[in-house]
Amino acid sequence: MIGERIKKLRLQHGMSLTELAERAGVAKSYISSIERQLQTNPSIQVLDKISEVFNTTAENLLKEDDDVTNVIDSEWMTILQEAIDSGIPKEELKKFIEFNKFKQGK
Structure with a gap:
């Protein structure tokens, strides 16, 4: 249920x-x-307003499955937006993630 x-x-x-x-x-x-x-x-307008707070879409709120854990929280969205705004290319971010995975594996 949506609620x-x-x-x-x-x-x-x-x-x-x-x-x-x-x-x-x-x-x-x-x-x-x-x-x-x-x-x-x-209304869809209300769902849009609520979904914006959670950095998702009204469509995601309406999905039948109960898995809402894949919604990105607002802090992660802010960090990602700052990376984009600062000009970090996607490839650099991907390399950083791979490097971090490598480091954690040791």
Whole structure:
């Protein structure tokens, strides 16, 4: 259910209901009603606002599977965006990851 997925993401991000509501610009009571399954058909606009907070898409929130652990948290997205903005090419980042894997293997 969509409400369960939103609540799971919110808790994984260590966010209170109030914080999610403020960040998404959606009424706290409305998000609460979604999480408690009282509102089972939220608008796509609301889902878009909530999904932006979690750096995902409304489509990912609507997926039937319960695996929301693959959603990238906001800190990782910020780090990745900083790498992109600083001009680090993808190949350099891939080399760094491979080097790091190599180091950890020893």
